[in-house]
Amino acid sequence: MTVRQITADRMADIARGAAILGTGGGGDPYVGRLLAEQAIRRHGPVTLVDIEDVPADAVVVPVAMMGAPTVMVEKTPSGEEIHTALRTLRDALGQEITHLACIEVGGINSTIPFVAAAETGLPLVDADAMGRAFPELQMVLPTLAGVSTCPLVLTDEKGNSTLLRTIDNLWAERLARSVTVEMGCSSMTVQCVMRGAQLRDALVPGTLSLVERLGRAVREARGRRDPVTAAIEIMDGHLLFTGKVTDVSRRTSGGFARGTARLAGTGTHDGRSLELQFQNEHLLAQVDGRVVAGVPDLICVLETDSGEPVTTEALRYGFRVSVIGAPCDPRWRTAAGLDLVGPRYFGYDHDYVPVERLNAPSPR
C-alpha cells in the first residue's frame, strides 16, 4: 500500500510538471503553487493514495476550477468555495465524501485538489481524469467509462452556489459554462462523483506522481543539461519546434480563452514557422501549414532556457519557447475517445493521426 504525505515544499515541482502536461491550460502554476503551499502550511500535509488502495465503495470527488484561465489568474478563490461545494454535493448525494481527486492536469487544477485535501483532511487519489487538460467538462475519461458529470456543484467567491443534474455530460458542460460565465468567468466545481471500483476505468493512474517527477526533472536539469530534453524523455515526447513568439491573438469568448499564436523558428527550425491554435488548451500545432500534433495528443509549450511551462494566457511576443508533442492516454485514441475530443469535435476538417506517426523519422 503506497500512502505518501505531501508537504508544501513539493508543490513547486508538482505545479510546474502539471502546467507542462496541462498543454497550456489548467491554470497558472505560480498561482496554483501558492494556493496549495498556503493550505498545506496551515492544515498539514496531504495524504496521497494510489488507485488500487482506494476501497471499492469509496465516494471519490474531483475538485477543480472552471472557466477562462485568463480570468482565474486575477480572480483567486476566497477559500469558502470548496467547502460550500463539497457540503452541497454531500447533501445532494446523502453520502459522506471519502476521497478527493483531480479532474485534469494543470497548474491550478492539479493543485486545487491539494488545497481541498489539506483543508478537509480527506485523502487525495494519485490520478487524474484526462492525463492532460481539456477545455470542456464532458471531455473526461469518466464520460467514456459511463460516469455522469452530475450531480455537479459550482460555487463562486461571492457565496453563490449551483447544483446541476443533467440528462448527459454535454448538458452539464452547457449549463455549467453559462453559470460560470455569469459568475465572472471562473468558478469552483465538484463533479463526476465516482465509486472506488470505477477509478481504474475512469482515471489515469499516477498522474500526480508523474507531474512531480516531471517538474523535478526540469528543475534539476537547469544549468546541467537541457531542461526541454529532460521533459521530453519523461513524457515520451517529440520536439516539434524551437522558436520565438511573433504573434498572439487571444480573446475571452463563451467563457473560454481562445486564440492563435505564431512562432518564428530558431536554431534547427530557422526559417520555418509554427502556428498554435488554442481553446484554454493548445489544440493544434502546424509547421509551415503541416499538422505536427493535434488533439487529443499533448502540445506543450516550454521556455527554451528554463523548461518552465508557458500557459496559453501567459504567451507573449518575444518569448523563446520549445514546443513538445506527446502521446495522450490510449483511451482517447479509440473511436469513442476521438468522438469526444478528436480534431473534428473542435471543428478541424482532418482525421486524427498520432503524434509519433506525424513525427516519425523520415525513411532514407
Next chain:
Amino acid sequence: MTVRQITADRMADIARGAAILGTGGGGDPYVGRLLAEQAIRRHGPVTLVDIEDVPADAVVVPVAMMGAPTVMVEKTPSGEEIHTALRTLRDALGQEITHLACIEVGGINSTIPFVAAAETGLPLVDADAMGRAFPELQMVLPTLAGVSTCPLVLTDEKGNSTLLRTIDNLWAERLARSVTVEMGCSSMTVQCVMRGAQLRDALVPGTLSLVERLGRAVREARGRRDPVTAAIEIMDGHLLFTGKVTDVSRRTSGGFARGTARLAGTGTHDGRSLELQFQNEHLLAQVDGRVVAGVPDLICVLETDSGEPVTTEALRYGFRVSVIGAPCDPRWRTAAGLDLVGPRYFGYDHDYVPVERLNAPSPR
C-alpha cells in the same frame, strides 16, 4: 374559511383576466388555459385557499415559467418539469411542501400554478407576488418582505435541473437567467419559499379571484356593453389610448422579449400617437412624447372590440387596441419598491408619477 374547488371550465376566464393584469407578459392566455384545463380534467379540481386560511407553518412554493414569452408559446412543458422541480426543492429544504402559489399574474404564470396544483393535489393560495407581471426574478413583493428567492430550482423539458442558492435575489436572477437562456430561453421554476406567516407581507391577496372576475366581466360585456370599460371598472384604471398598431419592433435578447410598439390614434385619440416600450411586460407608455403611464403601474393592452388581452409577443401591425393604465400595489410605490421596479431601474431618466396623477382630469 373560504375554500373553493376550481374546475376546468373556469380557466378561460382566469387566463383572460390574468393576461390583462399581466401587462403584456406572463405568457399567452390560450396556451395557459389549455395546459390548466387538461391538468384539471385529468386530475380533478384545484383547491383554492385564502391567505388567512393558510397555517403559519405552511411551506408555500410559487411555481412559474421563466424566460421569453415569445419562446414559451412554442416550447410548452413536457409535464415532468414541475414534478422534478418540486422534488428537487423538497429534498433541498428537507421539508414537505404544503401549498403552491402564483409568483406573477399572466396568461401562463397564473395558470401554471393550477397545473401544478392539479397534478400534485396540493392546495393553491389565492394570491400572487406582484399584483401584475415583471420581467426579473427579484421584482417580487417577497424581496421587499425579506424573503429569499433561493433555494430556487429550474428545470427544462429535456430533464435537466438546476438548484441555485445565491447571496441575494439579484444574483438569483442573474444565474437563473443565464441557465434559462441555455435551456432554450424558457424554463420551469420554483422559488421564493415562504412560510404561511409571511404571506400577508409578501403576497397580494385575492389575485386569482380578481383575475377570474376580470376575465368574466370582459367576456360578459361582449355584445352588451364595452368590454374595455368593463375591465377599466374592475381595475380602477384609466383609458390611456385607443388606436391601431402601426409598428412593432421586437427582439429576443438576454433571455427577454424586448421592443417597442407604436399606435396611431383612432376615435377620440385621432391624430395622436402612442409608443409602448416593453421587456416581456409593458414598461412605459407615451402619448406624443408625454409619459401617460410607467412602471410599476400597470399598462394593459386589450383588443378594442373584444377586450381580449394582447401580450407583447402577440402585438401585430393593424391590431385595433385600447391601452389601459392602472395603479399598482401600494407597496411598489414606496422608496424600496421604486428602487426595485421604478422607471430608473429600467434605465428611464425620470421619476415615477402615479398613473392617476398623470391622467387626472385637467382643471378648468
